[in-house]
Amino acid sequence: MNSTSAQKTIFIAALPFEGGAVSDYFRLKRIPGPLAYFENDANFLAVTGVGKARCAAVTGAALSQFDSHSIGAVVNIGIAGSTDRRHRVGDLLLINKITEAATGRSYFPDMLCATQIPEECLTTVDTVVNEHVTAIPENGLMDMEAAGFYEAASLFVGPHKIICLKMISDHLSNLSKISPVQMRQALLQNMPQVAEYVTAVLQCNAQTNAIELQPDHMAYLNQLKSKLRITQTQYAVLSDAVRRFINAHPQQPLPDVHLTISTKLQKKQRNQIVDELTQQLLC
Amino acid sequence: MTNSRNSCFAKPYSHIYVEQQIAEAPRAIDILNRFGNAEIVRIDTYKQVFNRPKQQFDLQKKSAKIILAKKQPPYLQPFSNQCQKSEFPNAVYVTPALGCVYDCDFCFLHGMYNSANIVVFVNIDDIQKAICKTHEEQNRTPLWVSISYETDLLALDSLGAAVAPWIAFAHQHPNIFMECRTRSSAFHRIAMHSPPPNFILAWSLSPREHAQKYEHRAPRIEQRLRAAKEAIDMGWKVRLCFDPVLNDTHLSDIFQRLFSDTFAQLDACKLFDVTLGPFRMGNDFFKRIQRARPQCDLFYRKIELEPEPFDRAIVKEIQKYVPREKLVLWQSQS
Structure with missing residues (x-):
């Protein structure tokens, strides 16, 4: 993305040519290692391989490298077959419902952002489907990864940060006629639209009132936790008080009380310090 | 479909999630027809969308969606002890909808639900039958039913006739008393109905200072008072609820003004009654809202x-x- 925000957009693609389009568009650099990761300052890409199990595993592995507050959006991008002949090969569609064919379980990304990209539902199947197979689960699009992607991504972020965008590759009949090179090129042509939508989602999400604690706030709280040996409840109360303080006094540093605290204090004294600090933060 | 107030957001109700089992129900079709441009997404149960984890309530409020669903039993619920004690021993509430179009900071719904989307249950008949059954089981002793408890039903009326079926029900069952609590000024939407004597329209009012600060998207107090006056003039039973009374440094002064403004327009003798309720909320809900709304001072005061x-x-x-x-x-209530 063009955003200079500290948050990263995480792209998840199954096939190398899908990831290639993302990598080309954002000029991502390969990260050495066993998994196919690429990144630049604002974006990160993981290429997972085919199938929902691989996709879920690599999505989870990729996202676990980040603090949840540093993830701006998680985007599954790739190709999908369509049962609907009105969709043309090369069309980009935004997915509003993902159903896992094997379990019937459905997932719903939030659709908060205005867009011109047409929407469709998608079914994730376990094996390649073609038009001669009678048991096509539901009209719409078909892929082999999105359900695994969503399930893994939803462990890390809320539905407002999960995006699934698919380009029509075939109508379950002519898959072999289009080469990966052509697909990569077609996907690349759709990337400006993808980038525009992701930017809009990031803009929407930035309007939240909820305050996510930054690493320095977490360090502050953790220092208090170890020095004052506070309970989980006290930690939660202090975290809320810190959020409130950041909101009320965005320019001010957090009160610098913890540096002078001795660890030899009695429990009663420590609790008193926590209470006083909470009140100080809430003032 | 952009939302003019927040240009990157889709318009409210840009999507309607419809439970498969009620997709052909007349009320569902009526609501879908009102939102002809909305994207329709089929679901198995409203909980798939409404109960998702990690939803961002405040973002969803900027582009709320409608979920059309079938209410499953139990249809009637006892009041929590946070509610005003009813003068009727048999008092229950029903939920023809979940969620509200307004965004009041002090509302318990923010602490109760994960989602700011609005669930509309289309099988009102089933809820009404359950009320009748309970009424019969209690030997037809007067029954008090709050129909606008986890929503604002009059405010929702523009999504599809939400109040009219209850007015008709009240006419048919004179011994069942209904309260429709609201902050809406949309009385005109039901003004064409004859007022049932057992149907109470209850307007929640707050001082202007509090309404401006905490009652986002809700009509101004003047509009609510106009609607209440119109209702009284047309023979409706109207209750005024000064609820919640929020603690404030100049509480007496601002309430003095509110009472003076209110009763300059409304004759207290013509009201069904007037209630005065403090700010109260379950501890769990309070903590959840406190976390979600760090900008709201209400949740960071020393509060009982x-x-x-x-x-x-x-x-x-x-x-x-x-x-x-x-x-x-x-x-x-307890």
Whole structure:
């Protein structure tokens, strides 16, 4: 993305040519290692391989490298077959419902952002489907990864940060006629639209009132936790008080009380310090 | 479909999630017809969308969606002890909808639900049958039913006739009393109906200072008072709820103004009654809202969640306008 925000957009693609389009568009650099990761300052890409199990595993592995507050959006991008002949090969569609064919379980990304990209539902199947197979689960699009992607991504972020965008590759009949090179090129042509939508989602999400604690706030709280040996409840109360303080006094540093605290204090004294600090933060 | 107030957001109700089992129900079709441009997404149960984890309530409020669903039993619920004690021993609430179009900071719904989307249950008949059954089982002793408890039903009326079926039901069952609590000014949407004597329209009112600060998207107090006056003039039973009374440094002054403005327009003798309720909320809900709304000072004051007796000055002030027999001070259900 063009955003200079500290948050990263995480792209998840199954096939190398899908990831290639993302990598080309954002000029991502390969990260050495066993998994196919690429990144630049604002974006990160993981290429997972085919199938929902691989996709879920690599999505989870990729996202676990980040603090949840540093993830701006998680985007599954790739190709999908369509049962609907009105969709043309090369069309980009935004997915509003993902159903896992094997379990019937459905997932719903939030659709908060205005867009011109047409929407469709998608079914994730376990094996390649073609038009001669009678048991096509539901009209719409078909892929082999999105359900695994969503399930893994939803462990890390809320539905407002999960995006699934698919380009029509075939109508379950002519898959072999289009080469990966052509697909990569077609996907690349759709990337400006993808980038525009992701930017809009990031803009929407930035309007939240909820305050996510930054690493320095977490360090502050953790220092208090170890020095004052506070309970989980006290930690939660202090975290809320810190959020409130950041909101009320965005320019001010957090009160610098913890540096002078001795660890030899009695429990009663420590609790008193926590209470006083909470009140100080809430003032 | 952009939302003009927040240009990157889709318009409210840009999507309608429809439970497969009620997709052909007349009320569902009526609502879908009202939102012809909305994207329709089929779901198995409303909980798939409404109960998702990690939803961002405040973002969803900027582009809320409608979920059409079938209400499953139990249809009737007892009041929590946070509710105003009813004068009827048999008092229940029903939920023809979940969620509200307004965004009041002090509302318990923010702490209760994960989602700001609005669930509309289309099988009102089933809820009404359950009310009748309970009424029969209780030997037709008067039954009090709140129909606008986890929503604002009058405000929702523009999504599809939400109140009219209850007015018709009230006419058919004179011994079942219904309260429709609202902050809406959309009385005109039901003004064409003849007022049932057992149907109480209850307007929640707050001082202007509090309404501006905490009652986002809700109509102004003047609009609510106009709607209430119109309703009284047309023979409807109207209750005024000064609820919640939020603690404030100039509480007596601002309530003095509110009472004075209110009763300059409305004749207290023509009201069904007037209730005065403090700010109260379950501890769990309070903590969840506190986390979600760090910008709202209400949740960062030293606050007693168990309400204390009212400020005498406020009670004294309201008694200048409201006869004692029409004044109901908050008492817990328990």
